[in-house]
Amino acid sequence: MNIITISREFGSGGRELGKRLADLLGYDYYDREIITTIAAQKGLDEGYVEKALENHAWQTIPLTFRHSFASANMMQQAQTDLLVAQKRVVEGIAKAGRSSVIVGRNADVLLADKKPFSIFVCAEMDAKIRRCMERAEKGENLSRREIENNIRRIDRSRAKNREMIANGKWRDCGTYHLTINTTDWSIKELAPAVAEFASRWFRR
Amino acid sequence: MNIITISREFGSGGRELGKRLADLLGYDYYDREIITTIAAQKGLDEGYVEKALENHAWQTIPLTFRHSFASANMMQQAQTDLLVAQKRVVEGIAKAGRSSVIVGRNADVLLADKKPFSIFVCAEMDAKIRRCMERAEKGENLSRREIENNIRRIDRSRAKNREMIANGKWRDCGTYHLTINTTDWSIKELAPAVAEFASRWFRR
Numbered sequence: 001m002n003i004i005t006i007s008r009e010f011g012s013g014g015r016e017l018g019k020r021l022a023d024l025l026g027y028d029y030y031d032r033e034i035i036t037t038i039a040a041q042k043g044l045d046e047g048y049v050e051k052a053l054e055n056h057a058w059q060t061i062p063l064t065f066r067h068s069f070a071s072a073n074m075m076q077q078a079q080t081d082l083l084v085a086q087k088r089v090v091e092g093i094a095k096a097g098r099s100s101v102i103v104g105r106n107a108d109v110l111l112a113d114k115k116p117f118s119i120f121v122c123a124e125m126d127a128k129i130r131r132c133m134e135r136a137e138k139g140e141n142l143s144r145r146e147i148e149n150n151i152r153r154i155d156r157s158r159a160k161n162r163e164m165i166a167n168g169k170w171r172d173c174g175t176y177h178l179t180i181n182t183t184d185w186s187i188k189e190l191a192p193a194v195a196e197f198a199s200r201w202f203r204r
Numbered sequence: 205m206n207i208i209t210i211s212r213e214f215g216s217g218g219r220e221l222g223k224r225l226a227d228l229l230g231y232d233y234y235d236r237e238i239i240t241t242i243a244a245q246k247g248l249d250e251g252y253v254e255k256a257l258e259n260h261a262w263q264t265i266p267l268t269f270r271h272s273f274a275s276a277n278m279m280q281q282a283q284t285d286l287l288v289a290q291k292r293v294v295e296g297i298a299k300a301g302r303s304s305v306i307v308g309r310n311a312d313v314l315l316a317d318k319k320p321f322s323i324f325v326c327a328e329m330d331a332k333i334r335r336c337m338e339r340a341e342k343g344e345n346l347s348r349r350e351i352e353n354n355i356r357r358i359d360r361s362r363a364k365n366r367e368m369i370a371n372g373k374w375r376d377c378g379t380y381h382l383t384i385n386t387t388d389w390s391i392k393e394l395a396p397a398v399a400e401f402a403s404r405w406f407r408r
Contacts, residue, residue, distance in 0.1 A: 173324065174327075176385060179383035181382070184381065197400070200393070201397070
């Protein structure tokens with residue numbers, strides 16, 4: 001069983017790379033499925049679970065509530081429950097014993113004992129903004145500045161989430177086996193190169 | 205003409221990777237040759253040129269001398285001359301028009317207009333110390349602590365040298381096309397994987 005994990009900057013194309021890698025290698029692919037499973041298990045709304053895990057639940061409640069110690073405490077408890085549920089779902093993927101690509105969720109840390117091949121995907125800000133604009137849904141008319149702010153906000157959350165559970169810092173090249181800058185590639189051309197590289201890693 | 209540049213943490217195996225890549229791809233290989241050429245051109249000692257370029261000449265002269273404005277000024281001038289000479293030598297390699305692997309010297313920045321494939325090589329500290337110990341010359345009996353201090357000192361110099369001429373930070377994954385952590389590979393197994401990856405980059 002081979003596991004490839006992908007951490008990524010928002011807008012860098014990490015998710016598309018993961019999907020293509022799974023297709024090329026014939027691996028299972030996990031991304032949103034993890035959120036869906038947690039939401040189903042907990043009987044919670046998928047959007048809430050996603051937001052709570054990405055942004056730290058306690059940051060999303062109004063400041064006035066945070067001043068109430070009991071509420072803050074409850075939110076932290078809910079957050080911890082979700083993190084435990086997430087850990088179990090990711091471990092469950094590995095237990096199934098099938099080769100997989102897992103995008104996000106710090107799966108490389110959660111599955112460290114399974115020796116996954118861990119990839120980090122980054123790109124220059126302009127390239128990330130362009131990608132977000134191309135993928136924007138109809139009617140979504142964010143300015144470049146708004147998109148850039150979103151990217152920075154989401155990446156700050158990802159960095160914090162990683163800090164909570166890992167020793168190495170998010171985005172630090174020493175933390176992953178391979179770090180890929182997608183700025184000058186199309187993901188379609190890049191994916192077979194990464195698939196070959198990862199195959200050699202597992203054969204070594 | 206394809207150019208691959210390699211920046212690296214001291215002890216990470218970047219030089220060995222560069223040599224093997226050049227062998228596998230049939231490219232020319234440049235590393236110490238650049239220092240040798242500068243030294244010959246300037247009629248200077250090779251060791252001096254290397255130290256001056258890696259450590260900033262002005263840092264290597266005694267503090268008492270640095271207080272003399274004229275001396276400090278002269279040393280800075282000498283440093284600038286060497287940096288200009290280095291730039292010309294690296295540009296000369298590209299002008300020769302042959303596919304090459306260039307290790308160090310911030311060649312990816314100096315040759316940015318030639319669109320090199322830029323690699324950064326890193327490794328965990330323990331792996332770097334082990335590599336340095338294996339490669340130590342006979343009679344060289346540095347402790348682990350001394351080796352670690354050397355690694356940190358040399359890498360600080362490399363970071364500073366890069367800051368002088370580049371926008372992006374040394375070691376920042378957004379600055380290179382590919383960043384490779386050699387901790388869990390032998391360079392011999394890693395090199396063909398990187399050679400394939402780079403070939404796909406140049407064919408894209």
